[in-house]
Amino acid sequence: MERMTPLIETRGLTIGHNRKPLIGGIDLRLCRGQVLCLLGPNGAGKTTLFRTLLGLIPPVGGEVALLGQPLSALSRTDIARRLGHVPQALATPFAFSALDIVLMGASARLGPFARPGKPERARAMAALARLGIADLAQAEITRLSGGQRQLVLIARALAQDAAAIVMDEPTASLDFANRLQVACAIRALADAGTAIVLSTHDPDQAARLGDAAILLNRDGVIATGPIQETLTEARLTRLYRVPVTRSLGTDGRMHFH
Amino acid sequence: MFQLTRPLTRRALCAALLALAALPAAAQTRIVTDDTGREIALPENPARVFAAGPPAATLLYTLKPQAMVGWVSAPDPEDRPWLRPETAELPGLGRLTGRGDTLNLEVLLAADPDLIVDYGTVNPTYTDLAHRIQEQAGLPYVLIDGSFARLPRGIRAMADLLAVPERGEELAAYAEATLAEVDAILATIPEDQRPTVYLARGREGLETPARGSINAEIIERVGARNVAEAETRGLATVSPEQVQAWAPEVIITIDADFAANVAGMPEWQGVPAVDNGRVHLAPAVPFGFIDAPPSVNRLIGLKWLMHKLYPTAVQGDLRAEVADFYELFYGVRPDEAGLKALLGG
Amino acid sequence: MDERALNTALVGALLAVLILGAAIGPFALSPARIAAVLTGDRSDSQAVTVLLNIRLPRVLAAAIVGAALAAAGAAYQTTFRNPLVSPDILGVSAGAGFGAVLGLLLGLPVVAIQMLGFGMGLLTVALVIALTLALRGAGQVLIMVLCGIAIGALAGAGISLVKLLADPEQQLPAITFWLMGSLAGVKRADLAAALPALLIGLAPLLALRWRIGLLAMGDDEARAMGVDAGRLRLLVIACATLMTAAAVAMAGVIGWVGLMVPHMARLLTGPRFDRMLPAAILIGAGFMVLVDTAARTVATLEVPLGILTAVLGAPIFVLLLARGARPWSE
Structure with a gap:
């Protein structure tokens, strides 16, 4: 695994807005099938990091590489073919169907004047089926539950056919059942080979889903590394600035209080 | 009701007139009833008259050009050769009636008129407008019915207000003759x-x-x-x-x-x-x-x-008739070139 | 309904409306005479004049104006992610209106009035874009829209000023009528002038309609899916402005169509822009031909189009809403 080309790699990355550095020294390395969890309080720069990885804002310093190629050398379409995006929520005033939304994911692989045809439609349906929501294809997204909408957005990222996907708090504001459903879907994707970076407020979920973690707060990067070594009591206490205790459940999983 | 208040109003007006007469600078005034039915006190011989709209301005120009304080809108360059020289350069002060009032009352007052005349439609809107401006500006505002059918009468009424009855009679007679001539031809x-x-x-x-x-x-x-x-x-x-x-x-x-x-x-x-x-x-x-x-x-x-x-x-020579009309009404007799420019051919 | 079947039906409806528009008018022409003229019979010169110089150019102009306004409205609603947006949002109508009434005030020839309207419409939007860029708000739709409102208000003030300066007997009625929209004076030459602007504006919108549809998801999402959102929006604005300015220069200010027709289309096709745009173009063209046919036949005098689009459009729109079809989120 170490010898493979990392799908996402950052070297000495400094992120920020309008050339004002927010966090520096971010070194990430994400390979096929890995889930990297981003933990940190609100305002720590998680979304800024995502937007930098997606090339939506330029890095203040350092470098991002997607599949070994520097981000600065890639066009919008090139980036979209390498890295998918699942936003926190849908932000459109129009009542698209689930299938409409998923079809949009095909755009990066279509010519500028092309519209999605039969193959794209088949791929979109496959993506929906893979997440177990094929029956919702024609449903209006406004009538779907929060979890279903999140699954639709993940299906869109799948239809984009990118090797890696970044997900901005995919389970925030979901109820328990929906959260479970989305988390299972994410793990299944990773097990099938997609590399995933996701942000979460829930260390338990990170421990369950993640292979690696990065802890960010206003002071900068608190820790990076494999999940077991990174999610320690001391580091989480430092991260959230409240005492955190870790216990091992009967299932062998970590739990945080 | 009307009958009862009328003498009272008259008495009040007389009192006001007496008060005015007592002022050393005040001119002689008289009372007229305009076509809105309002009784208005105006100077015996108005010397500075403001026309509220273009129809009134034209009528005022033909009757008493020396009393004009301005036009509604300044004459265009192509109009000027056809106007009496002393009026061609008068300023455009704006209009008081109809769509788009463009006159600031202060501009009106700065022109120092002693009478406002209007010539046109008489209806409650224009009656009220005349009343309001009269109250606000403290100037007599007279409205004369400008309908085509009553043109000779309108000329005489306006001439009477402006204290130029002979001039009014001359133009009104021309108007009556013209209308009679039209009717005589149409009868055939x-x-x-x-x-x-x-x-x-x-x-x-x-x-x-x-x-x-x-x-x-x-x-x-x-x-x-x-x-x-x-x-x-x-x-x-x-x-x-x-x-x-x-x-x-x-x-x-x-x-x-x-x-x-x-x-x-x-x-x-x-x-x-x-x-x-x-x-x-x-x-x-x-x-x-x-x-x-x-x-x-x-x-x-x-x-x-x-x-x-x-x-x-x-029958008749249109060119001569036009030249006569321009001389009589506008005070400018067009020459041959002028007639050609006006009528073509 | 299937996309192709729907578009076929809409094309059929548009053709029917065009035929209706060609058949009706204050000058009585029997269907036989119309058919004779259209098949090349030139013996009846007055029928030829009425049909080929007056009625047909006007019917086609109405179709062009309707298509342009509907397409511009559809594109704006999608790119600005707001179903309440109309083609006027960046001030193009106010700017074009100002240019044209200025031309009327100055007593320019009709062609010059139209060019001035067209030019001022383009200039107004260019000014809005320049202002937005200067404020570093390129990525921010709100800043652009606010700049549009500000510049549009200036153009509106200019229109009021022109009205004030106009001769109330002769120019003011013409200005007022022009601002309410009319195709009464349309000639074949006007058609020839407006058609290229429509085609140049429409072609990129149609060709790129799938990608433009992604802008409905917001800039970040569209970019993450491989679309250069900022540049694409500028292209959409340029196309929509070109078409709207051409329409306004020819027909005056006609409200409602650009706002309402995209909604009608969306009810038939759903919100996908690539499907909605062709439907909106066809509905807009047909609706405008119907409205203009009413404008020249319901009374002896011309009824301004701006009045009719609202009088006919508002009830239809409310009826559609009452039937519960709301293709946007609440």
């Missing part, structure tokens, strides 16, 4: 020999005053039939197809561009007036022949229209 022309007329305005010729509008009154006065019978009594916009359907025998226009171009405009082909070359451009300096403004200037328009509409029935 059967209804079915009177042409249908379309009055074209605007560059495209598609704006037209509908039957019953003040801008088209003159067409009916000369016995012609205005084809534009529409849902309005004002200015209508119509399609060229509608004009085709109306098929007017004569087109009268006040737009020089339209008159010059209509023969070559494809959508006007087939209209009898265009095919037969009966499109006539009404002269417009210094005042229009058809309307613009609807005032005494229309008297020469009547004669001109009679010549254009009934070329066989009407």
